[in-house]
Amino acid sequence: MNILGVPNYPQMPSVKEKLLQHQNRIRTIRDFFYSHSIVEVITPSLLISPTTDVYIDSIEVSVNHALLKSSNFYLHTSPELEMKRLLAKGSGDIFQICQVFRDNEHGSINSNEFTMLEFYRLGIDMHQLIEEIQELLIALGKNDIVKKISYAQAFFDYAEIDILNSNFEDLKNILKSHGLSADYDWIEDMQMVLFVHLIEPKIKTFPVCFIYDFPKQQAALAKIDGLVAHRFEMYINGTEIANGYQEIETANEYRDRFETELDKRKSLSKSIGSIDEVFLADLKDGLPPCSGVAIGIERLFNSLSL
Amino acid sequence: MNYSTSQFKNGLKLMLDGNPCSIVNNEIVKPGKGQAFNRVKFKDLITGKTLEKTFKSGESLEAADVMELEMQYLYSDGEKWHFMDPESYEQFDLGRESMGNALNYLVEQDKCIVTLWNNNPISVSPPNHVTLEVIDTDPGLKGDTAGTGGKPATLNTGVVVQVPLFVAIGDKVKVDTRTNEYTGRA
Numbered sequence: 001m002n003i004l005g006v007p008n009y010p011q012m013p014s015v016k017e018k019l020l021q022h023q024n025r026i027r028t029i030r031d032f033f034y035s036h037s038i039v040e041v042i043t044p045s046l047l048i049s050p051t052t053d054v055y056i057d058s059i060e061v062s063v064n065h066a067l068l069k070s071s072n073f074y075l076h077t078s079p080e081l082e083m084k085r086l087l088a089k090g091s092g093d094i095f096q097i098c099q100v101f102r103d104n105e106h107g108s109i110n111s112n113e114f115t116m117l118e119f120y121r122l123g124i125d126m127h128q129l130i131e132e133i134q135e136l137l138i139a140l141g142k143n144d145i146v147k148k149i150s151y152a153q154a155f156f157d158y159a160e161i162d163i164l165n166s167n168f169e170d171l172k173n174i175l176k177s178h179g180l181s182a183d184y185d186w187i188e189d190m191q192m193v194l195f196v197h198l199i200e201p202k203i204k205t206f207p208v209c210f211i212y213d214f215p216k217q218q219a220a221l222a223k224i225d226g227l228v229a230h231r232f233e234m235y236i237n238g239t240e241i242a243n244g245y246q247e248i249e250t251a252n253e254y255r256d257r258f259e260t261e262l263d264k265r266k267s268l269s270k271s272i273g274s275i276d277e278v279f280l281a282d283l284k285d286g287l288p289p290c291s292g293v294a295i296g297i298e299r300l301f302n303s304l305s306l
Numbered sequence: 307m308n309y310s311t312s313q314f315k316n317g318l319k320l321m322l323d324g325n326p327c328s329i330v331n332n333e334i335v336k337p338g339k340g341q342a343f344n345r346v347k348f349k350d351l352i353t354g355k356t357l358e359k360t361f362k363s364g365e366s367l368e369a370a371d372v373m374e375l376e377m378q379y380l381y382s383d384g385e386k387w388h389f390m391d392p393e394s395y396e397q398f399d400l401g402r403e404s405m406g407n408a409l410n411y412l413v414e415q416d417k418c419i420v421t422l423w424n425n426n427p428i429s430v431s432p433p434n435h436v437t438l439e440v441i442d443t444d445p446g447l448k449g450d451t452a453g454t455g456g457k458p459a460t461l462n463t464g465v466v467v468q469v470p471l472f473v474a475i476g477d478k479v480k481v482d483t484r485t486n487e488y489t490g491r492a
Contacts, residue, residue: 055341105342107334179323179357181365189362192340197360200335200345220339233338243338294338 025140025301026097029117032139038093038119043082045098046073050273052257053077053220054264057103057271059112074273075101078294079118080221084247085282087120087290095119097297109239115297122290126222126230126246129291130210133234133242137208142304144207151214151228155194158202163191164215164227186264188217204238207303211235221245221257234295236303244293251283308366311344319351319372322359326351326370326423335360351421352428354406370423377420379412379430387412389420389427398427408432410465411483432483437492438462440477443469459488 013021033040050058051074058074076082079096086094100116121129134146155163161174171190172182180197184190203209212232214222219229222245230246248254258275265272309320314332321327327348336342342363349356351372361367377389377398386399387409398420402409404427411432412418419431443459459469459479467481469488478492 053339055337055339105336107336110334110336180360181362184362189341192337193343193360193362196335196337196343196345197358201358218339240338 022301025304028139029097029136032136033095033119036093038095038121039091041083041086041091041094041096042098043076043079043086043096045076045079045101047076047082047276048073048278049276050074050271051077052261052265052273052275054261054268054270057105058273059101059103077102078116080292080294081276081279083118083120083292084287085279087122087287088283088285093119093121109299111298117295117297117300118292120247120290120292122288124291126212126232126244126291129244129246129293130212130232130234133210133244133293133295134208140300140304142208147203147206147209149209149211151195151211154199154203154211159194159198161194161198163194185267186217188215191215191218200235200238203235206235207237209235209238219257221248221254223248232293236299239299239303240296241299241303242293242295244291246291247287247289249287249289251280251286254283255280307369309369310366311361311363314344314346319370320348321368321370322348322350322357325353326372326428327357328372330356334363351423352404354429371425373422373425374419375422376417379414379416379418381414387430389418389430398422400427400430404429406430407483407486410463410486411436411438411481413438413463434484435480435482435489437478437480438465440469440473440475440479443473443475445474 030040046061050060056077058077060072060074062070062072064070078100079098083094083096095118097115097117099113101113103112106112121132130148152164155161166174168187171187171194174194175182175190178197180193184193210232213228214231216224216227216229218231220231222229222231232244233240234242248257255275262272309318314329316329316332318329319326320329327350329346330349331347333345334342335345344361344363345358346361347356347358375391377391380388380390382388386401387405388397388399390397406429408418408430416433416436418433420427421429438461440459441462444457456468456470458466459473460466465486467486467488469479473479473491480489480492481487482489
């Protein structure tokens with residue numbers, strides 16, 4: 001108790017201390033990129049087209065009603081496409097820290113709004129990008145030992161499953177053998193449930209774990225090479241923190257990936273929007289070869305020591 | 307009646323692989339590029355084993371008709387252990403395999419929690435603390451009242467508990483049934 005009879009809680013940081021700590025961490029991130037001559041950008045968060053991702057839902061907003069010019073926009077679920085338009089126009093290396101918005105994501109570690117750090121580096125591959133993320137973690141004071149393992153090796157080591165060579169029927173049988181529902185329409189969804197069920201609990205013991213080379217069915221917007229896509233995720237104690245790609249480069253590849261996702265949304269009776277033709281037009285000469293990553297800032301900061 | 311994954315919470319009793327189970331931990335995992343899943347830890351209420359299952363959001367499981375009632379332990383005939391619901395005076399019995407560690411702690415007239423599934427008893431939990439009598443232990447060393455060290459003592463239910471050296475045959479002692487530890491003289 002202090003002199004006013006109010007209990008002291010020496011362990012509880014004040015609001016101001018927390019804000020300053022957050023500011024310092026954001027400053028560390030900005031300094032990291034500035035010192036690497038990576039340019040900070042701000043891109044629009046009101047977009048004409050919703051995301052095509054099958055399992056990400058854009059939040060729709062209606063504007064200009066009182067002006068009798070009402071139109072609908074979608075809050076960005078990530079700044080990815082707007083940043084890639086800049087890359088296609090010759091921006092060079094860029095980064096952005098922004099709020100992003102996702103419908104139907106709400107829970108203890110999910111939120112309809114969260115802060116994302118996204119950055120793109122020209123002329124480097126997935127493995128070099130992972131090294132740069134490790135440097136950023138060290139800059140933030142996270143000096144833990146880093147585990148790096150391919151998706152396939154993780155399945156071999158932790159579940160004795162040859163995930164890349166298991167077909168649709170094989171995976172159904174594996175799910176049944178674990179007493180799980182095998183009622184899935186796509187092989188990638190079965191890979192994911194097995195990852196959540198068998199692999200994530202095992203990698204919880206690693207303070208930092210990079211999983212790379214996802215099965216090609218989970219390529220998202222990453223380059224495919226044989227059975228795998230050069231996509232990676234970073235897990236901190238088993239929680240997904242970051243998702244990165246060695247990026248596909250041509251407008252045609254993007255159109256194919258978008259259409260595949262939209263077809264899946266259709267078959268799930270989910271809302272679908274039009275493909276962002278302006279984006280594809282901006283990509284007529286393609287993206288420069290690059291790798292990029294999105295990092296969830298709240299989850300990352302929560303994992304840092306005080 | 308079915309419960310969907312969105313209704314899952316700790317303590318919910320559900321049917322899994324034909325056995326009644328209780329949710330111990332329910333974790334919602336939404337991969338950035340995937341659908342949401344519930345990674346759930348269950349305790350099988352019959353075998354006591356822990357199970358882990360992962361469901362996609364929207365899956366549902368049948369509710370288990372499970373009730374936990376406070377009952378009085380009446381007696382054992384060596385094959386069955388008999389209990390009574392003091393409200394309805396209804397009697398229930400369990401076999402040795404369903405008694406679990408309650409065997410070590412229950413004496414006649416004790417209160418305990420009996421779990422019923424479809425109105426059949428499947429398990430019994432002793433109170434967290436019970437008072438039992440020491441029926442056998444080595445005599446303590448004279449002068450050692452500090453109680454350091456300790457020695458095994460057999461209690462009137464047959465269970466063996468580490469007790470301080472000063473505890474003697476005929477003493478009543480309190481035992482924590484969750485840890486099988488002596489917590490004091492009664």
